[in-house]
Amino acid sequence: MQETRLDTARIRAARQVIDPIFLDTPMYRCEALEPDLGCTVSIKLETANPVRSFKARGTELVASLLADNGSRAVVCASAGNLGQALAWSGRGRGLDVTVVASRFAPVAKLDRIRALGARLELVDGDFDLARERAATIARHDGIRLVEDSLDIETCEGAATIGLELVDTVPSFDAVLIALGGGALATGVGHVVKSLAPGVEVICVQPLGAPAMTHSWRRRRVVTTDSTDTIADGVAGRCPIPAVLDDLLLVADDAVLVRETSIIAGMRMLLDHAGLVVEPSAALGIAAILEDRDRFAGRHVVTIVCGSNVDVDAYHRWVGAAPIHRS
Amino acid sequence: MQETRLDTARIRAARQVIDPIFLDTPMYRCEALEPDLGCTVSIKLETANPVRSFKARGTELVASLLADNGSRAVVCASAGNLGQALAWSGRGRGLDVTVVASRFAPVAKLDRIRALGARLELVDGDFDLARERAATIARHDGIRLVEDSLDIETCEGAATIGLELVDTVPSFDAVLIALGGGALATGVGHVVKSLAPGVEVICVQPLGAPAMTHSWRRRRVVTTDSTDTIADGVAGRCPIPAVLDDLLLVADDAVLVRETSIIAGMRMLLDHAGLVVEPSAALGIAAILEDRDRFAGRHVVTIVCGSNVDVDAYHRWVGAAPIHRS
Known part of the structure; x- marks a missing residue:
């Protein structure tokens, strides 16, 4: 291979x-x-x-590295599961987590992201529009963008x-x-x-x-x-x-x-x-x-x-x- | 204590x-x-x-001991879950498993007991009647009776x-x-x-x-x-x-x-x-x-x-x- x-x-x-x-x-x-x-x-x-x-397997790695580096905040776009996982992993390490999702995502997923203490921003479009918005937030705020599958x-x-x-x-x-x-x-x-x-x-x-x-x-x-x-x-x-x-x-x-x-x-x-x-x-x-x-x-x-x-x-x-x- | x-x-x-x-x-x-x-x-x-x-945690012990002793057969009464578990554990160790259950037990449980290769006998009564019948079979056939909670x-x-x-x-x-x-x-x-x-x-x-x-x-x-x-x-x-x-x-x-x-x-x-x-x-x-x-x-x-x-x-x-x- x-x-x-x-x-x-x-x-x-x-x-x-x-x-x-x-x-x-x-x-x-x-x-x-x-x-x-x-x-x-x-x-x-x-x-x-x-x-x-399964998404927390990855967000545990991300949040752990960020915490080790003294980072305070992180943002991701999510169809719903990555956002929950990042919210969970970030909360345990004192990170401010922002999740951008489609407003058409399942309500259960959006509710859980909020319940886990993340800031949730909804876009009036699909996951790929959420990706663009998350990238904009990361650039503007100077914080780590977590890109699912790329990172x-x-x-x-x-x-x-x-x-x-x-x-x-x-x-x-x-x-x-x-x-x-x-x-x-x-x-x-x-x-x-x-x-x-x-x-x-x-x-x-x-x-x-x-x-x-x-x-x-x-x-x-x-x-x-x-x-x-x-x-x-x-x-x-x-x-x-x-x-x-x-x-x-x-x-x-x-x-x-x-x-x-x-x-x-x-x-x-x-x-x-x-x-x-x-x-x-x-x-x-x-x-x-x-x-x-x-x-x-x-x-x-x-x-x-x-x-x-x-x-x-x-x-x-x-x-x-x-x-x-x- | x-x-x-x-x-x-x-x-x-x-x-x-x-x-x-x-x-x-x-x-x-x-x-x-x-x-x-x-x-x-x-x-x-x-x-x-x-x-x-959880029942297989116990039937694994039972079946393992029986197999070690060279036993060939075992019988239990079951509300449905013990029977499935004993059927699973017994099958893996070459034991003939008989399960006695109430004919009013959930069909899903009875079907799974049969599917796992056990002989299923139904009684026209409740679990406690099944217990009596299982004891009779054990005595008659000279095989181990598994009594849930007692054993x-x-x-x-x-x-x-x-x-x-x-x-x-x-x-x-x-x-x-x-x-x-x-x-x-x-x-x-x-x-x-x-x-x-x-x-x-x-x-x-x-x-x-x-x-x-x-x-x-x-x-x-x-x-x-x-x-x-x-x-x-x-x-x-x-x-x-x-x-x-x-x-x-x-x-x-x-x-x-x-x-x-x-x-x-x-x-x-x-x-x-x-x-x-x-x-x-x-x-x-x-x-x-x-x-x-x-x-x-x-x-x-x-x-x-x-x-x-x-x-x-x-x-x-x-x-x-x-x-x-x-």
């Missing part, structure tokens, strides 16, 4: 800096899912922690999941990774390709937000004008060139899935695994549902990367309507 | 025998629950494993949760434990009272299945004629004397909660923690809801002990009706 921006020794060292509450997350085979999927399925569960997503700490944090996969699962054939900005995919992909090169690294993105997948396929940055998916956590339009370069080195495939498959995946995880997940976390199951032949009889790991959903929207998606809630 | 049947050194040793997939489960503060509860709440999550409850391995397995609590949580004031047969309460209670005696051990049972709580309060076994609760996992009528003796030594209190509080607890765990739990696993939250003053400002740990629910019943309880499910 050619060299990515990541380094396995640095990723191992990162584990020392991340609050253990985010590490060594559950990893288990979920046989109840298997009759419908036709393959062996193991879940790596990143939702049972104070921010309900190496965000990738290294995510990559610690990869270490846990290769260190604990006896053997698996493929790992399915939600693809948004690319921190999770390049981080986990780097570790898997370095330490278990026979494992297939498959990135999964919604058909309604395909920019990075199109970019990976054409080996150059392809942007889109808009996104149309319930998977808010991965809905970007403007891939970052350096991240694409890494993704080209570590991903064996990038696939696009339909919204109906994402919903079916969420429903299966609820019905058969008892897991509430956000749409991005069901992308892996969706990919299996859309191509059972590809995975038949193989051992597939899917990273359940977040569970921050608006409850009413969730019920609507999985086919249960709220009634009579007090 | 006077001596219970448990021994902390044996409990530490038990960790070596239990598949690590069931150990070191997530333990985290859940701030999103706190505004409604008025106290600091940490969750010990026992649902993210192949059997979705020390089931308590020692549960007690490993206690070790993880006192070893990982910096400090907490009380632990809320679902009370059924008493394995979880006496196991965790023993460890907490041995290693962190200042922590209040509070057992929680439904008003509709109060036998053990009544027994604890009167310091003698009190049975009931029937049970009436959705918390199927803790619905016993006939407390075991030896378990009551231990409970009298380790429990600071035993409280009874209403069904409406259990449902409110399940809903809160879904809405604010993104967790699907079975009714027994919401007993701790229910106890806080019924007595906020008691817990105000304190740090309370609640063990979320299982997530095996029938999905349709679950939606009915938490206030969302299934529609249009394909």
Whole structure:
């Protein structure tokens, strides 16, 4: 493998800096899912922690470095999960955290960012507009801008999941990774390709937000004008060139899935695994549902990367309507 | 503390025998629950494993000992979770597992017991009738009967949760434990009272299945004629004397909660923690809801002990009706 921006020794060292509450997350085979999927399925569960997503693995690194440098403030754009995680990590280290998000982000995510003490600024547009605004704030205030997937700490944090996969699962054939900005995919992909090169690294993105997948396929940055998916956590339009370069080195495939498959995946995880997940976390199951032949009889790991959903929207998606809630 | 049947050194040793997939489960503060509860709440999550409850900690011990002794078969009565766990642990060690359960147990639990390869026998009555039938099978076939809460391995397995609590949580004031047969309460209670005696051990049972709580309060076994609760996992009528003796030594209190509080607890765990739990696993939250003053400002740990629910019943309880499910 050619060299990515990541380094396995640095990723191992990162584990020392991340609050253990985010590490060594559950990893288990979920046989109840298997009759419908036709393959062996193991879940790596990143939702049972104070921010309900994997993102704090990266923000722990960022906030720790900032605190060591005597920094006082930090800003990021977020689809919702990075902002929560940075708010959590920053609060514990006395940092003033500003999060810029789309006003269309899930209310649950925005509420939690505020509840964790961050200053939340909403933009009347999507995640990529929030990125621009966060950059402006960083320049104006002279504070650190955290850019998800571009900043190496965000990738290294995510990559610690990869270490846990290769260190604990006896053997698996493929790992399915939600693809948004690319921190999770390049981080986990780097570790898997370095330490278990026979494992297939498959990135999964919604058909309604395909920019990075199109970019990976054409080996150059392809942007889109808009996104149309319930998977808010991965809905970007403007891939970052350096991240694409890494993704080209570590991903064996990038696939696009339909919204109906994402919903079916969420429903299966609820019905058969008892897991509430956000749409991005069901992308892996969706990919299996859309191509059972590809995975038949193989051992597939899917990273359940977040569970921050608006409850009413969730019920609507999985086919249960709220009634009579007090 | 006077001596219970448990021994902390044996409990530490038990960790070596239990598949690590069931150990070191997530333990985290859940701030999103706190505004409604008025106290600091940490969750010990026992649902993210192949059997979705804590019960395999005990069945791993049982099955391991049986396998070491060259045993071929084992039988237990189960409300549903022990049976799944014994089926899982027995399958991995080549044991023939028979589970006796009530035909009124949740379909999801019964289906999983069968799917894990156990022979399932249903009785036309409740858990205590299943206990009698399992004992008859054991005598007739000359095989080991696993009696939940009576058999020390089931308590020692549960007690490993206690070790993880006192070893990982910096400090907490009380632990809320679902009370059924008493394995979880006496196991965790023993460890907490041995290693962190200042922590209040509070057992929680439904008003509709109060036998053990009544027994604890009167310091003698009190049975009931029937049970009436959705918390199927803790619905016993006939407390075991030896378990009551231990409970009298380790429990600071035993409280009874209403069904409406259990449902409110399940809903809160879904809405604010993104967790699907079975009714027994919401007993701790229910106890806080019924007595906020008691817990105000304190740090309370609640063990979320299982997530095996029938999905349709679950939606009915938490206030969302299934529609249009394909």
